[in-house]
Amino acid sequence: MSLVNVDELLAKAEAGNYAVGAFNCNNMEIVQAIIEAAEEEQSPVIIQASQGAISYAGLDYIVALVNTAAKNATVPVALHLDHGTDFEQVVQCIGRGFTSVMIDGSKKPLAENIALTNKILDMARPLNISVEAELGKIGGTEDNVTVSEKEAMFTDPMEAKEFVEKTGVKSLAIAIGTAHGQYKGKPELDFERLKTIKELVKIPIVLHGSSGVPDEDIKKAISLGVRKVNIDTNLREAFTNGVRKALEEAPHEIDPRKILKPAKAAMKAMVIEKIRVFGSSHKA
Numbered sequence: 166m167s168l169v170n171v172d173e174l175l176a177k178a179e180a181g182n183y184a185v186g187a188f189n190c191n192n193m194e195i196v197q198a199i200i201e202a203a204e205e206e207q208s209p210v211i212i213q214a215s216q217g218a219i220s221y222a223g224l225d226y227i228v229a230l231v232n233t234a235a236k237n238a239t240v241p242v243a244l245h246l247d248h249g250t251d252f253e254q255v256v257q258c259i260g261r262g263f264t265s266v267m268i269d270g271s272k273k274p275l276a277e278n279i280a281l282t283n284k285i286l287d288m289a290r291p292l293n294i295s296v297e298a299e300l301g302k303i304g305g306t307e308d309n310v311t312v313s314e315k316e317a318m319f320t321d322p323m324e325a326k327e328f329v330e331k332t333g334v335k336s337l338a339i340a341i342g343t344a345h346g347q348y349k350g351k352p353e354l355d356f357e358r359l360k361t362i363k364e365l366v367k368i369p370i371v372l373h374g375s376s377g378v379p380d381e382d383i384k385k386a387i388s389l390g391v392r393k394v395n396i397d398t399n400l401r402e403a404f405t406n407g408v409r410k411a412l413e414e415a416p417h418e419i420d421p422r423k424i425l426k427p428a429k430a431a432m433k434a435m436v437i438e439k440i441r442v443f444g445s446s447h448k449a
């Protein structure tokens with residue numbers, strides 16, 4: 166199957182009241198684990214690469230790996246740029262075959278975020294490339310911020326309405342209490358804010374920083390309109406724990422295949438669990 170775009174997947178998710186998992190990839194084992202899990206669950210899947218992943222693996226490798234995965238898959242697969250901040254890089258990714266991009270103008274003032282998002286949309290629309298934007302600031306769990314500072318970064322519902330009206334963007338990442346990385350305590354999600362935003366914008370909502378959010382909270386967020394759930398940290402944990410375990414059991418092992426095989430298996434099992442929580446099994 167050739168790569169599909171994200172808007173298509175999220176429109177079906179909206180109609181079916183489920184979410185599609187967007188999993189970050191950085192190497193071959195991660196791509197294989199994600200695609201094998203999606204195949205086994207007969208679920209649509211989004212494989213995404215951050216700017217960091219692209220500088221680590223190289224754009225050509227990322228594109229080749231995900232295209233190979235999609236070509237041999239029976240489920241729909243999208244290749245998405247995660248947290249793109251640079252216009253030229255977005256152009257380059259689209260040129261190489263990404264079917265979806267995120268333009269993250271969340272650190273900019275509202276008017277500049279709107280202008281940047283519109284610049285990307287003008288270029289992407291005629292090419293049938295989906296665009297995700299971000300409003301509000303989704304920080305990292307390592308950021309040392311107080312509760313009130315955190316709330317100040319949350320997405321303002323009226324700004325979200327204005328943002329969507331002035332851009333026509335089809336999916337929006339919002340800040341409602343999640344953060345990137347490993348949580349120190351239990352994340353507290355502002356479900357009321359999510360509900361209000363969804364009522365005002367009506368488009369698919371994207372939840373970032375979803376690793377470590379309890380399954381029940383993820384399900385509740387989906388019931389309130391989240392249609393794309395981003396997972397990276399859980400993949401990192403599964404990969405690294407798999408490698409650690411393999412080396413603990415066989416400290417003198419030098420064959421990378423024997424070290425990485427359990428890491429891949431652990432990632433695949435985790436992705437299967439997430440797909441079931443997101444409700445996208447058998448929706449391919």
Ligand code: G3H
Pocket residue numbers: 189215216217218247248345397398
């Ligand atoms: O949202 C952040 C993702 O986890 C990607 O992280 O920029 O370190 O690749 P990264």
Ligand code: 13P
Pocket residue numbers: 189247248344345346347372373374375376395396397398399
């Ligand atoms: P986590 O690493 O917290 O799962 O966040 C992933 C993400 O939001 C990628 O954009």
Ligand code: ZN
Pocket residue numbers: 248303345373374395
């Ligand atoms: Zn993110």
